[in-house]
Structure formats: C-alpha cells, structure tokens
Amino acid sequence: MIVGSISENLNQEKRVAITPDVVKKYISLGLKVNLTKDYAIHLGIKDKEYEAEGANILSSDQEVIQNSNAILQMSILSDENLNKLKKDQILIGVLNPFLNENKLKDIISKNIICFSLELLPRITRAQSMDILSSQANLAGYKAVIDSFAYFEKAIPMMMTAAGTISAAKVLVVGAGVAGLQAIATAKRMGAIVFATDVRMASKEQVESLGGKFLTVEGIENLETEGGYAKETSDDFKKKQEQLLKETLKKIDIVICTALIPGKKAPLIIKKDMIDVMKSGSIIYDLAAIQGGNSELTKVNEIIDSGGVKIMGESNILNKLPISASNLYAKNLFNFINNLYDKEKNNFIINLDDEIIEKTKVK
Numbered sequence: 346m347i348v349g350s351i352s353e354n355l356n357q358e359k360r361v362a363i364t365p366d367v368v369k370k371y372i373s374l375g376l377k378v379n380l381t382k383d384y385a386i387h388l389g390i391k392d393k394e395y396e397a398e399g400a401n402i403l404s405s406d407q408e409v410i411q412n413s414n415a416i417l418q419m420s421i422l423s424d425e426n427l428n429k430l431k432k433d434q435i436l437i438g439v440l441n442p443f444l445n446e447n448k449l450k451d452i453i454s455k456n457i458i459c460f461s462l463e464l465l466p467r468i469t470r471a472q473s474m475d476i477l478s479s480q481a482n483l484a485g486y487k488a489v490i491d492s493f494a495y496f497e498k499a500i501p502m503m504m505t506a507a508g509t510i511s512a513a514k515v516l517v518v519g520a521g522v523a524g525l526q527a528i529a530t531a532k533r534m535g536a537i538v539f540a541t542d543v544r545m546a547s548k549e550q551v552e553s554l555g556g557k558f559l560t561v562e563g564i565e566n567l568e569t570e571g572g573y574a575k576e577t578s579d580d581f582k583k584k585q586e587q588l589l590k591e592t593l594k595k596i597d598i599v600i601c602t603a604l605i606p607g608k609k610a611p612l613i614i615k616k617d618m619i620d621v622m623k624s625g626s627i628i629y630d631l632a633a634i635q636g637g638n639s640e641l642t643k644v645n646e647i648i649d650s651g652g653v654k655i656m657g658e659s660n661i662l663n664k665l666p667i668s669a670s671n672l673y674a675k676n677l678f679n680f681i682n683n684l685y686d687k688e689k690n691n692f693i694i695n696l697d698d699e700i701i702e703k704t705k706v707k
Contacts, residue, residue, distance in 0.1 A: 346690055348681065349379035349413025351406040353420060357659075359666035361385045362417040362438065364674040368398035371678065375687050377401065379409045388667050410434075415692060417677055421445050432456045435692055437677065439463050439476065442706050443608075449706050458694060459706040462680060466703045473679040474700070478522045479672035484631055484661050485526030485602060489515075491661070492598050492629040493534065495647075495654060501535020512537050516596045517556070518613055518638055519603030520547035523631055527600045528556045539592060542603075543581070559592060561585050590618045597623070601630040601638035610635040616650070624652025633657025680704075 348371060350362045363371075363380065371378050378400040382392060392402045403409050410416060410429045418438035421427070430436060430452055440461035442449050449459055462476045472478075493500055493513075502512040515531045517524045520542035528551060531538045538556040540547070548558040561584045593599070593614075604610050610632035619628070619641060630642040634657075641648050642657040649655075662669040683700055686693045696702045 346375075346415070346685065346692065347377040347379055347413045348415045348417055349409040350384065350417045351381045351409050351422075351426065352384055353418065354423065355387055358420050359387060359663045360419045360670045360673055361388065361390075361666075362419050362670075362674060362677055363395075363400075364671055365390060365394045365398050365400075366671075367674040367678050368395055368400045371681070372399040374682060374685060375690065376681075376685065379403055379413050381406055381409050385670075388670065415681070417681070419673065421448065424448070427452055430455070430457045434458070435460070437462065437680065440706060453706060460680070460684075460701075460704045461706050462676065462704060464704045464706075465680075466699050468699065471700050474676050474683070476673055476676045479676055480662055480669055481521065481523035481602075482526045483665050483669050483672070485523035485600070486530050487661050487665055488523070488600050488602075488629045488631050489527050489530040489534070491658075491664070492600060492627045492656070495656070496598055496627050497625060498597070500531075513597045514539070514595055515598045515600065516540070516559075516592060518599060518601045519632075520544070520551050520558075521602060521604075523602040524600070525550055525554060527602060528554045531598075531600075532556065536598070539596070541585070541589070559588055561588055585613070586615065586618070589614065590621060593618050594621050594623075597626050599626070599628040599639075601628065601632055601642075603638050604632050604635060608635075610638055612636070612638065612640060614639040616640045619650050619653055619655070622651075622653045626653045628653065628655045630655065630657040631661065634659050 368378050380395055380400050380402055382402055382404055396402060406426055407429055415435040421440045435458045437460045440459060442461050465471045465474055499510050500513045503510040513536045515536045515538045517527045517540040520540050528538050528540055532555045539559055540551045540556045541559040551558040603613060628639050630637045630639050632638045633642050633644045637657055639655055641650055641655045644657050644659045647654055647656050684692050
C-alpha cells in the first residue's frame with residue numbers, strides 16, 4: 346500500500362503532511378511514500394532528504410494521486426485535484442466538512458473515503474493523533490509573541506533608578522489548549538494574566554499557570570461531553586459582557602481563542618467594550634477565520650479603533666510552519682498506524698473503532 350502527498354497551495358498553507366523523519370516510520374510500517382517534486386522546498390527541506398529516508402519523488406500532482414492508495418494532506422485538495430481522485434482512494438487531512446460540505450459529498454458519492462482529523466474524539470487513545478491540540482498549542486504561543494511585538498511598551502515590570510515600569514496586563518479569552526499556552530507564555534514573559542472561559546473546569550488549569558480566572562456570577566458548567574465549550578445562554582452572555590467591559594478598562598493585550606467546533610466563533614468582545622480600552626492596547630483574535638471573537642476583527646487585517654489595534658490571522662501557523670508540520674506529520678502517522686493492518690497490507694475501515702467512526706466524513 347502507498348501513501349502520497351502533494352504540495353499545498355502555498356498562498357494559503359505552508360505546513361506539510363509528511364516530514365522526512367516520518368517517512369522512515371511509514372517505511373518501517375510496510376508502506377511506500379510518494380511525494381511531488383519540491384514538496385517541502387519552501388521549508389528548506391530538499392527532495393534528497395526525503396529520498397534518503399525512502400520516499401519516491403514523482404514529477405506531478407497527478408502522478409502522485411494516480412499511484413497512491415491514500416492521499417495525506419494538511420488542507421482539502423483543490424477542485425482540480427479532487428476530480429483526479431479515484432474510487433476506493435482515501436483522503437485524510439483537515440478537511441473542514443462544515444465549510445466544504447458540498448465538495449466532500451460529491452467525492453464521497455464517488456466512493457472516495459474521507460477522514461477529517463479535526464473530528465477526532467477526545468479520548469485517551471486518540472491523544473497522539475490530536476491535531477487540534479498540537480496545532481492550537483503553537484497558535485497560542487505565537488499569538489502572544491506577535492501581540493507583544495506590536496505592543497509598544499515593555500511587558501515585565503522593571504524597576505529602574507528613573508522609576509518603575511508596570512507589567513503589562515493580558516486577558517486570555519478561552520482557556521482551551523491555545524488559551525492555556527497563551528497564559529503560560531505571557532506569564533513567562535512577565536505579564537499579569539487574566540483569563541475567562543465558560544467551562545468551570547478551566548479555573549484550576551488557569552490558576553495552576555499563574556493566571557487569575559474571571560468568574561461570571563452564577564456560572565453553570567458549559568462543557569460538552571467531548572470537552573469543548575457549549576454555546577451560552579443570553580443571561581450568561583449579558584453577565585459576561587458586564588464583567589469583561591469592566592476588566593477591559595485595565596487590560597493592555599487581549600488574546601482571543603474561543604471556538605465552538607463546526608460553528609461560527611462566539612462574539613465576545615463587542616465594539617462598546619473596545620471603546621473603553623486604553624489607546625495602544627492590542628486584541629489578537631485567533632478565531633478570525635471563523636468570524637472572530639471580536640466584533641471588529643477582519644481576517645488578515647489590522648484594524649485601528651480609537652488607538653486599539655485588532656489583529657486577525659487566517660492561519661497563524663504559517664508563521665511556524667516547520668514546528669507545526671513536525672507535530673502534524675506525527676499526528677497523521679499515528680492515525681495511519683491505527684488505520685493500517687500490516688498483516689493484511691490494507692487500510693481497514695473498522696467503524697466499531699470510535700476514532701475511525703468519528704473522523705470518517707459521512
């Protein structure tokens with residue numbers, strides 16, 4: 346059996362699905378690996394590094410697709426390449442079935458099997474495949490680094506003969522994987538950190554990292570069985586808005602990370618809240634691509650509202666593509682390892698396996 350991967354659209358995605366160190370893992374599993382020419386040259390990884398580990402370098406996307414049983418990608422293929430897929434082939438990646446529903450229905454109708462890795466269940470056995478955690482961890486770190494670079498003051502408290510510089514105050518909205526990494530990174534750099542989340546289980550995690558958890562009075566535990574945040578009630582939203590508006594008056598930097606899988610990002614920071622923030626403050630919105638947690642967020646733009654800068658990246662991990670690719674490639678290999686039966690030399694679609702059943706796009 347052969348796994349293959351073709352180059353992504355580099356205008357949108359710089360991460361790759363297969364790295365040289367993972368090629369040898371596939372080979373040792375009994376699989377062959379096909380890649381397109383100059384597959385990761387934009388990351389400084391030459392074809393000869395892949396060939397040294399046993400990969401086959403082919404001349405075109407079409408050649409890879411035609412000669413591979415499973416296509417492993419970061420994002421969904423272009424329409425042109427989707428049309429090249431053939432019956433009984435497997436497509437694996439972050440396919441975003443909520444945004445690409447029609448495309449996926451079309452290729453599934455042609456008996457092409459699709460797995461979308463952001464649908465992985467949050468169970469112990471799936472932790473090594475959890476692409477949301479591995480990628481969100483890096484995103485939370487990079488959001489802090491980027492926002493601090495735009496902030497025109499020192500971050501830690503500094504005591505000098507000329508006087509004291511106060512530490513920057515950071516608010517992290519959403520204390521999932523990205524939010525917790527943002528808290529840890531901001532604390533390491535000397536900031537005073539506050540955080541808010543609808544899941545009460547986050548309170549202990551936030552405080553263990555040195556952050557102050559902002560609690561809405563009368564909060565209920567708004568957490569799904571899978572560990573994600575639920576949508577909140579109107580009453581909760583009103584109380585949260587009042588708390589945030591008062592808090593934002595003293596905040597220098599806001600890192601927004603709140604997402605509900607498969608839905609528009611919850612609108613948490615409205616314009617009237619931004620209006621009370623100090624000039625020179627920063628809002629960095631990691632939820633921009635799903636609508637944003639801030640009312641003024643625009644994808645890939647820096648908006649200035651009364652001196653407050655609102656930043657929204659479409660893909661912040663394009664700024665850390667090597668680290669992100671290394672983690673994603675390992676997540677993907679672990680998924681393939683669960684899917685592939687070495688004795689039968691075949692990919693086994695066992696729908697009794699919760700990992701396979703949940704990630705298979707219907």
